[in-house]
Amino acid sequence: MADNYPLWEKKGRNLQKWIENYRAGGCPYPISTFTLMLRHRDYVVDHKSVKLDAKLLTALNMTNANTTYRSISIMQRDEGPPVWWIGRTGPGVIIIDDIFRSKRSDDPYISEFTKAAYTFDFPLDSLRNVFVPDVNETNTLSCIKKVYKLREGLRYPSSTHQVWEPSSSEFSALLGTGIGKVVAAFILCAWGQGKKRIARIITFHIDADVHKLYMRFDLEDILLSPEL
Template sequence: MAFKYFGFEAQGQQMRLWMESPTGSNCPIKRSTVDMATLQKSERWVIQSKVVYLADNWHEWADRVWFPIVSIGGDTCLYSKSIRQLTRKPPAMTKWIGRVGHGVIFADDFRREHGSHDPYMSEFMKSVYEAHFSVMSLKHVIFTSVVEKKTYRFVTRELYSSRGLATPLDEPQTWESPSSEFCGILGTPIGKVTGAFVLGIYGQGIKRIARIVTFYTDYALHMQFDLENVNATHLPFVSRPRTTDDCEHKRALCRSVSLQLHFLHFRLCLILFFLFSLALFKLSETCICCLSIPIMAGLTNSAIIVIVLVVCLAVTALGASLFKHYKPADGETPFSPGYEQKLYMAEVRARGFETLQQACWGRDVESRYVPGPSYYRPHIHPEDTNTNTASF
């Protein structure tokens, strides 16, 4: 396969296939077991957290990349997190500084040396987000003020310059999967950190990076990675042990399928009965005339057909009425008011959620801490080229 962008595109294509393939592909990136509790138990890390509020000028920034700003009690807030290595001094220390809100994580400043045995940057990101929100609610990963050399050069020189786009460019540029430009960005160091983050937190075949948005504020380059389910038609997957609710849910589905098949068979029987009645009365017309029955012999063919139609419709209405009032043990039928909604909510509860909103947005949907840039302009260290795996 010929690649448009040599080097980065091939690596990004491989990363994309790992995310979208449920199994196989020899993916070297495994599910991460690092969490905030593990980091807090270690004396090697200093972890700080606080709630910060956004300045008004960042509302326009969020609107530019189609990210909604939600105000809670008149204030827009989010969690600001920092993880720093205690035993080593700057500038060589491993660190991650960023912010998380419901549905988004901002990576503002991070660094990790080559060959270090410290957790990868993607593992820090996972630990920070899942400490506050359900990981299934995450929709955006944003890197602010990108200055990592390889990534910055590829975006500004390979993508923007090759298309005749001046930098800085006011309008955001969207790169959709699986375009060559998308795979090229995904193969850069920043892109591979994000891909490793997705694979480390969800595994293969659950979430994928659907698009990448690059945009500027002044002369600072920002990158937004949008996440979505690999199969968007299904509810979010929640790993949990088998419970009694699962059995009840499966029994409800079996009852539903049984009733629908019963109803289908009933309709087929009515159609066959209707056709059989027409044939029978047509066949018996001659016999009726031969028997010289005064009332029947005086009827025309049209009248006989009308009688047949009335009888068949009456039988159909009677059968439908009887079937409509047929109820299994739980008293639910496909004709019951709100039956489909109840069945869908049974699916939601079987997945471990209490409401439909939680299934779509995560368990902490009621606590919508909104993300956004902070008052200062953070920087990603230029020497941080962590790729999350030695094979890259």
Template structure:
């Protein structure tokens, strides 16, 4: 049977297979040993305590309103091909706010920076949700618009849409630029057959086209 979303669905199925099946072969994402410290030799690591706005926590269905979060910024110390990771970490949650890696870079992958950023303050196994706010990656937006249109959904919409692993739409979203980063993170953090992406949730805050959120929920296998 032909894929409903041929540009993305096959990639997503491969990623999901590598994540969920410990014996699936040819997985290109080994467990990462890369770690970060506040005074790293190669990277400038800035960490600042922040509190998330109560209205944002409500919109994201997060209950830990009194928790302290970290604003984390990771950039290179030298003039190598640029790479950066900017996000926020909190108990059980990580926000991937702004990331970039030059194709000429030989630094760790964005997925490895994501793992290292969370582990600086929290035990890795405590992570339950990965948020990607203000999604503007062209490949991902193109897929999302096609998914919403094919399902007869209004875009943008403040109504949450939940995509389960059994759906073509889930595989398509996992095969996008954003989905690949999160899938690669799961694999480089835990390896195959340990954690699964239980669902992908997409929504706009206040139907603002510039505030598209993607949430990836993680569960033990």
């Protein structure tokens, strides 16, 4: 049977295979050793405490509104091909707000910046959710609109949370998009293969704001069966 999403589904299945199977060959994302410091030789790192909007906390399944979150931006110091990472982190969550890396750049990949941004303040294994607010990457939006169109009874935009499970072709397609690939590559460069998996992908709009699409990737440990 042909893929419903030929532009994305095969890419997503490959990423899912590399994430979930430590024996799967050909993975192009080695574990990253890149780290950040406030006074970095190559990057300007801006880091401060922030509070999150109550609606955002609800969308993240975060109930502790008093938790202090960190805003962090990473910009290159030189005049080379542009690269930047802007987001927020908190206990168990990383929020990717704005990212860009020129194809001509020799800087670390966005997935490596994502790992470095979270571990700047929190232990890596505490991470449970990767959240992308206001998705505007063209490739990802095209996929999501097609997914919604092909799902019977679902219209885009939708005011309800849509949950996409790993066994579905929609999950594979979403993982094969520009945003999905960033999150998948981050998991692989952070933990390697066969350690963490994406338990589900959630897409939604908040209230009546139909112009902003949100994506949440829920992570969980992979429990390996003992070898016989």
